[in-house]
Amino acid sequence: MEAERKKKKRTSAKTLQTAREAGYFGKKMLQNALKAREEGRPTAWSMVTWWEGELIAKAMGVELVFPENWGAFCASVRAAEPHLDRSHGEGFPSTLCGYARNCLGYARNMADNNLEVPPDAPGGGLARPTFLLSSGAACDARYKWFQALGRYLEVPVWTLELPHTGVKEYFLPGNKEHNIRFIVSELKEYVAFLENLLGKKLDWDRLSEIVDQTFKTLRIAYEVDLLRKAVPSPMVAQDFWSIMIPHLYLPDDPEAYEFYKRVYDEVKYKVDNKIAAIPNEKYRMMFSELPPWHTLGFFDEIAERYGIALVIESWSYHAIPPIPEEELEGVTDPLELIARLTYRMWTGYNETALEYGVDPGFFMSAYLKWAKEYRADGLFCHPLMSCRPATYTLLHTGNVLMDKFKVPSVVIDGDIVDLRVFNEEEAFSKVEAFVETMDHYREVRKKEGLPW
Amino acid sequence: MFFAGLDIGSTITKIVIKTEDEIWTSVIRPTGAEHRRLAHKLMEEALQKANLTFGQLDYIIATGYGRINVPFADRQVTEISCHMRGINWFFPGVKTIIDIGGQDCKGIKVNNGKLVNFVMNDKCAAGTGRFLEVISEALGVKVEEIGDISLRSTNPAKISSLCTVFAEQEALLRLSEGVSIEDILAGIHRGIATRIYSMVERINIEKEVALTGGGVKNVGLRKALEERIGFPAVVPPEPLITGALGAALFAQEYVGRIDKKELETRKKERRLEAVTFFGEGPTRGQNG
Amino acid sequence: MTGEKKNKGLARAAEIYQSRDKRARELKADGKKVFGYFCCYPPVELMTALDILPFRIMGDMDEPITVADAYLPTIMCIFYRSCFDIAKKGRYDFFDGFIGAHACDGAERVSHIWRYYIKSPCSFFLDIPHTSHSAAIDFFKVQLNYFKETLEEFMGKKTSPERLKEAVSLHNRQRALVRDLYDLRKSDPPLITGSETLQVLISLMCVPVEEGNTILEEVIEEVKERKELPEKKACRLLIWGSLIDNTAFTDLIESSGLNVVIEDTAIGTRPFWHDVELTEDPMDGLALHYLKEFRCPRTFRETGPSYREDLESRFGYLKEFVKDWNVNGAYLNIIRNCDIHGYEVPAVRDYLEGLGLPVLVIEQDYSTAALEPLRTRFQAFAESIG
Numbered sequence A: 001m002e003a004e005r006k007k008k009k010r011t012s013a014k015t016l017q018t019a020r021e022a023g024y025f026g027k028k029m030l031q032n033a034l035k036a037r038e039e040g041r042p043t044a045w046s047m048v049t050w051w052e053g054e055l056i057a058k059a060m061g062v063e064l065v066f067p068e069n070w071g072a073f074c075a076s077v078r079a080a081e082p083h084l085d086r087s088h089g090e091g092f093p094s095t096l097c098g099y100a101r102n103c104l105g106y107a108r109n110m111a112d113n114n115l116e117v118p119p120d121a122p123g124g125g126l127a128r129p130t131f132l133l134s135s136g137a138a139c140d141a142r143y144k145w146f147q148a149l150g151r152y153l154e155v156p157v158w159t160l161e162l163p164h165t166g167v168k169e170y171f172l173p174g175n176k177e178h179n180i181r182f183i184v185s186e187l188k189e190y191v192a193f194l195e196n197l198l199g200k201k202l203d204w205d206r207l208s209e210i211v212d213q214t215f216k217t218l219r220i221a222y223e224v225d226l227l228r229k230a231v232p233s234p235m236v237a238q239d240f241w242s243i244m245i246p247h248l249y250l251p252d253d254p255e256a257y258e259f260y261k262r263v264y265d266e267v268k269y270k271v272d273n274k275i276a277a278i279p280n281e282k283y284r285m286m287f288s289e290l291p292p293w294h295t296l297g298f299f300d301e302i303a304e305r306y307g308i309a310l311v312i313e314s315w316s317y318h319a320i321p322p323i324p325e326e327e328l329e330g331v332t333d334p335l336e337l338i339a340r341l342t343y344r345m346w347t348g349y350n351e352t353a354l355e356y357g358v359d360p361g362f363f364m365s366a367y368l369k370w371a372k373e374y375r376a377d378g379l380f381c382h383p384l385m386s387c388r389p390a391t392y393t394l395l396h397t398g399n400v401l402m403d404k405f406k407v408p409s410v411v412i413d414g415d416i417v418d419l420r421v422f423n424e425e426e427a428f429s430k431v432e433a434f435v436e437t438m439d440h441y442r443e444v445r446k447k448e449g450l451p452w
Numbered sequence B: 001m002f003f004a005g006l007d008i009g010s011t012i013t014k015i016v017i018k019t020e021d022e023i024w025t026s027v028i029r030p031t032g033a034e035h036r037r038l039a040h041k042l043m044e045e046a047l048q049k050a051n052l053t054f055g056q057l058d059y060i061i062a063t064g065y066g067r068i069n070v071p072f073a074d075r076q077v078t079e080i081s082c083h084m085r086g087i088n089w090f091f092p093g094v095k096t097i098i099d100i101g102g103q104d105c106k107g108i109k110v111n112n113g114k115l116v117n118f119v120m121n122d123k124c125a126a127g128t129g130r131f132l133e134v135i136s137e138a139l140g141v142k143v144e145e146i147g148d149i150s151l152r153s154t155n156p157a158k159i160s161s162l163c164t165v166f167a168e169q170e171a172l173l174r175l176s177e178g179v180s181i182e183d184i185l186a187g188i189h190r191g192i193a194t195r196i197y198s199m200v201e202r203i204n205i206e207k208e209v210a211l212t213g214g215g216v217k218n219v220g221l222r223k224a225l226e227e228r229i230g231f232p233a234v235v236p237p238e239p240l241i242t243g244a245l246g247a248a249l250f251a252q253e254y255v256g257r258i259d260k261k262e263l264e265t266r267k268k269e270r271r272l273e274a275v276t277f278f279g280e281g282p283t284r285g286q287n288g
Numbered sequence C: 001m002t003g004e005k006k007n008k009g010l011a012r013a014a015e016i017y018q019s020r021d022k023r024a025r026e027l028k029a030d031g032k033k034v035f036g037y038f039c040c041y042p043p044v045e046l047m048t049a050l051d052i053l054p055f056r057i058m059g060d061m062d063e064p065i066t067v068a069d070a071y072l073p074t075i076m077c078i079f080y081r082s083c084f085d086i087a088k089k090g091r092y093d094f095f096d097g098f099i100g101a102h103a104c105d106g107a108e109r110v111s112h113i114w115r116y117y118i119k120s121p122c123s124f125f126l127d128i129p130h131t132s133h134s135a136a137i138d139f140f141k142v143q144l145n146y147f148k149e150t151l152e153e154f155m156g157k158k159t160s161p162e163r164l165k166e167a168v169s170l171h172n173r174q175r176a177l178v179r180d181l182y183d184l185r186k187s188d189p190p191l192i193t194g195s196e197t198l199q200v201l202i203s204l205m206c207v208p209v210e211e212g213n214t215i216l217e218e219v220i221e222e223v224k225e226r227k228e229l230p231e232k233k234a235c236r237l238l239i240w241g242s243l244i245d246n247t248a249f250t251d252l253i254e255s256s257g258l259n260v261v262i263e264d265t266a267i268g269t270r271p272f273w274h275d276v277e278l279t280e281d282p283m284d285g286l287a288l289h290y291l292k293e294f295r296c297p298r299t300f301r302e303t304g305p306s307y308r309e310d311l312e313s314r315f316g317y318l319k320e321f322v323k324d325w326n327v328n329g330a331y332l333n334i335i336r337n338c339d340i341h342g343y344e345v346p347a348v349r350d351y352l353e354g355l356g357l358p359v360l361v362i363e364q365d366y367s368t369a370a371l372e373p374l375r376t377r378f379q380a381f382a383e384s385i386g
């Protein structure tokens, strides 16, 4: 019985109808890639670059596949291990990013197979790309990994620049505009690289359309986030992790935009009618950063047992806070719009960071703003054995939340490829104890006059 | 002339005494942590067995984890070189050696009797004798038997090879799911073989391959490794002594390089004393 | 310095190496400002030009990491965890300023975290682009100017292009002297050991450039005159990879039958191998130098059309090292969790093996307590060469 119940709980019960429909976009992505392959269109392996590189590639008719995602897929169907072993055999240290090792091992298999997809490749494999799109944002793996693929694939690699100033430095007079200008110049180079590689010109009108649509989609995705401040929470992380696919990967798709309108309506309706995502919401928690994809049912379980709602989560997957209007005034160059968009993603919480005197503005500062606005009782930290940026600042975030707001955090280990690291039983007992901690700090916050 | 090789491993100490062309005697003793420093006693035992006196040994080479401060050794050589040399004596055509010891596992490449490359596992017990002990304990079977048991499997269980702790958990889980011990053990052996294979693959596995070390006494592991490699491997008659034998062979080689007089003075100065270990005294570099 | 008898040359270097902060604290007591900085990217020239003592932040392999556990996860580069750990324990409490840098993601994230928990009167975080495209060099120059202005504001004075050029010349002089010192390692046996060299290089990173240059001059003279040479060994070793900042490590290597003759690391050839070009606007030379000429794999170099050509363009300089220093073995040193070097291992190994060198790779834990077990590997490696 117990075993059966557990099995059922692997995938989570989404609380939004729209979230249940979001799987469509995952399938659509796959179909797009297949179609591109049939039509003989160029493909690229790409990092998630927060729209910096993807939109331009799309406008050039390049179909993108994301080896980070594919790594998650391989792990979930337990097909990553032979790749990891292969990567180990090649001499890559086993402390490197799990998705990277999965991909490097796979590329080695491809190299053994004349650069064709090996017959037994999980999920149909990744076809040999026309080029690789790497990014300097977030972690070193995201460009070193693709550079290392040169050993097998012999295709060009383009590395996108994304400046990472400190918070204080961001506010130095003129620096932000220098940052933007730098991104724009690099995007121009990137366009030239693509035109040269693909032997065709970029259709600037098409790019503008794509950018336009992306801004709209992200705007409404952000508005959904705002609705989630309501108490009780109208939706939870289990929903978000489904609905994020369209805005993260297909924001230029009008269907994604239409979809978000419906998400918005559904969430709005629940807020207006005080319909809670989970019955008996008692504790409001934030979650950082990547969830244990294969055990999402765990979060339904803690909702049921303890009344824990994950009210906001995963900074790196969220739509950006909108760019101030005056900043966009008169800006029509799509490259500049893209530059401002991605840069905003990485600096959108710098004001908060400055206010509290913390660094960095990315990964951690959003949680400071959220803690207050979403009235969070605690932070669920999920450090990953083999993803650096999702883990680097977790302890720091927890410390600062305690310092500034008396919001406690609980740390439960996991991993992106070795799914066994996340131990459900242990996690339950930690959460159980943590509930008392949250009670305690509620009192402390009250005494200190904090508003929640 | 008599040449001695002394291999102080983490769990077993071995001694080989040989003449110019044959193995004269060998001794193998499990040595727990406290017993390791008693290697001189073991040497006495070997001498007794060989009917020799300490003074009759012309050259002594120490190898293995405990080689550093053996006061009665003339020289130390790493176990990596010694395994290479020992195997080379048995099988001159071998290019790749896989040594599965008690606490670590090594891959060694040989070319014309010369060490060309090697890898060692670090920090991870998977693929070592220790790992097999943990698993057999968890499953409640004798470690000497697990290899044979695994051979009876018809449908090896799928067990990941990533980590000792998890493999143990998984083994127990499978057991609770009703999978037979044979199948679990076969799965475990496969997992270890994969792990070892991918490590040794770092130096490129080439035919002919020799397997040595205590781990090879396990027929199940041997079979799984051969399957993974894709062709049969050779195994020396007594896989435990290849390191000590190699050391004795090096002893023989070094004697040829020093003159008689020096050899005699050296022999006089040698004392059959207890071994000291890391942190117990000043560490000494390689002498000679 | 006080009246006590002054050590010279190697002895002086060893003394500074032993108590790295002593001289800095003395100077601070005399009113000099001391700034700690990460890795080799913040231009020391700018600090020198403003009379600031640049002090390279290092970790401590002898000190178990305890305090840092509450701030930095274990998957973080162990070297930076150690830096932070000893800083949090007060080892660097004499800094007037802290200069973080986006050298690698570990350095970058630790810089941010550092600023929150360890306060200095002045701080700056230097962003460094990932490529050396021309736009990146321009952008980097802008960042360097912000860095300069931050220093100027703190010091309450401005530097001039002339003063900056003087500082560049002083540091170039240091670079030339270090290269002269490396020349003394070309003979067999090398005239100076790897451990001695490490002591000298580290001492340079803890004292003002002028004092460092004096030490170098003395060392070079002393070493040239040496009667008692280091032992000749079968292997002349090139070290590539993550840095080594403790002689316990080089001692281990050199007592295992290997002579270290050249180190392509961040406390080795890298900071000294190229001079900064004296450009009209000295900031141009600095930007170019640090982003383009400085050779750390943290900067993405355009991949070549084929793997072989790619290796040649990224690691071709190693060929010179191998030839000129008569190298016959290479050790790739990877501090655990140092991704920048970790991803390169197979490529560098391919390249060096292509030059006919045997290659030893070790991922190590940046801890003297964990060193001894590595001895077997170094010895076996020496045996394979000897």
Ligand code: SF4
Pocket: A068, A097, A098, A099, A100, A138, A139, A140, A141, A142, A386, A387, A388, A389, A390, A416
């Ligand atoms: S470490 Fe994390 S963010 Fe970096 S490439 Fe891997 S999965 Fe992506």
Ligand code: SF4
Pocket: C039, C040, C103, C104, C107, C242, C243, C265, C266, C296, C297, C298, C338, C340, C341
């Ligand atoms: S990887 Fe490069 S930048 Fe990072 S610490 Fe090491 S040498 Fe410095």
